[in-house]
Amino acid sequence: MRALRTHETGGPETLKLDEIDAPTPSKGQVLVDVKACAINYPDTLMIRDLYQFRPERPYSPGGEISGVVEAVGEGVDGFEVGDRVMAGIGNGGLCEKVCVDAGRMFKVPDGVSFEKAASLLMTYGTTIHGLKDRGHIKEGDTVLVLGAAGGVGLSAVELSKAFGARVVAAVSSEEKGEVARQAGADEVVIYPKEDMDKAASKELANAFKAACAPDGANIVYDIVGGQYSEPALRSIAWEGRFLVVGFPAGIAKMPLNLTLLKSCDIAGVFWGAFTAREPVKFHAQVNELFDLLQAGKIDPLVSETFPLERGGDAIAKLENRQAVGKIVVTMD
Structure with a gap:
């Protein structure tokens, strides 16, 4: 073979x-x-x-x-x-x-x-575990998804909508923004591809805050990392949950004072280890994904x-x- x-x-x-x-x-x-x-x-x-x-x-x-x-x-x-x-x-x-x-x-x-x-399995499985077990998503939440046009990002848009949340999709181009909108995103923020200085980082944080208004993002689903993580954290709501999923843009160094000021959590999402440690819950979540797939809520x-x-x-x-x-x- x-x-x-x-x-x-x-x-x-x-x-x-x-x-x-x-x-x-x-x-x-x-x-x-x-x-x-x-x-x-x-x-x-x-x-x-x-x-x-x-x-x-x-x-x-x-x-x-x-x-x-x-x-x-x-x-x-x-x-x-x-x-x-x-x-x-x-x-x-x-x-x-x-x-x-x-x-x-x-x-x-x-x-x-x-x-x-x-x-x-890997994309939607990661996301259903992240949103439910680590992000404790509930109806009415606002979810900010970084890298929202990739496989995991689109799964986060679709599943967040299926669970009754409002979704802000952060992407690197208008083309990707349209893909996120078609998946159900309520708002789209375009972030720069080039390196950001302090002023540009602040501008992006303000754009995230405006899109997540009035209270900020209850959940940040960060698939990208790097220079985009801190602006997203600055837009988080009181007692929000910042989910670390991946970092193709690099591993961010987060100002932990923001977690105190927002009384928020930073939580890792390691789906592979979760499936090995909790196989019963893993299988139940896959069956839930099948139900959502057949209902047309994810695709x-x-x-x-x-x-x-x-x-x-x-x-x-x-x-x-x-x-x-x-x-x-x-x-x-």
Whole structure:
């Protein structure tokens, strides 16, 4: 089978398309004929050895897949050959076949494409956990979403609206702003792509405050980090929740005096660890996502697909912050 793998530390240009033997499922595992693999920000970090986990090389990046069950290992109940499935696997998805622990798999709902199925778990899973467990979202809240036109950002817009919140989408261009509006955002703020000095940072903070008026953002959903985090924190409401989700723009150094002045919380959202520590709640939230999907309240936006041999280009596009919605690699 074909597998796009990393053999050395480096960027997406170092990935190589290899021909390797197909794996055999062990006890409790299922062999999946992969149809689609969504690209996510951890993929850009992992191949550069910048992520929390460093798998032993060579391995395939890609932590979110969908496909068809090809073989079932000993002791597996609930899955049969031919089932359409989806799974979050951490890494190993950019290949034609992969063995998956049955406990991390879900059947793809009827009528959902493989591309959309591969785009649901990590983005919407991260966000439903972040908004509900870490942000304690409630109807009537105002949610400020940074990076609102990417895969995770759009999931935050859609889920916040589904939970009855008002959404302010922060993006880097008018084009991305329109994508956020189509997903349900009530207000859009365009932030600069170039480095901001103190005056520009204050101006952005004022723009966030104006959009989040009258009381500020009850929840800040920060997928971007860097120079954008502090202006967002300055727009937070009394006893607001600032959720740290990712930092493609860099790790922010936050003035902690603001947390005292606003009596607010800064909370991390580490979905991968959550799924391992609380599998029962994780499965319940995925089932809730399926209900929202079938009700038409969420709908993953797949903006572009790439063939397996161009998987490195897909990762590069996400790494360069050019992606709108989800980018997916397909095996056919």
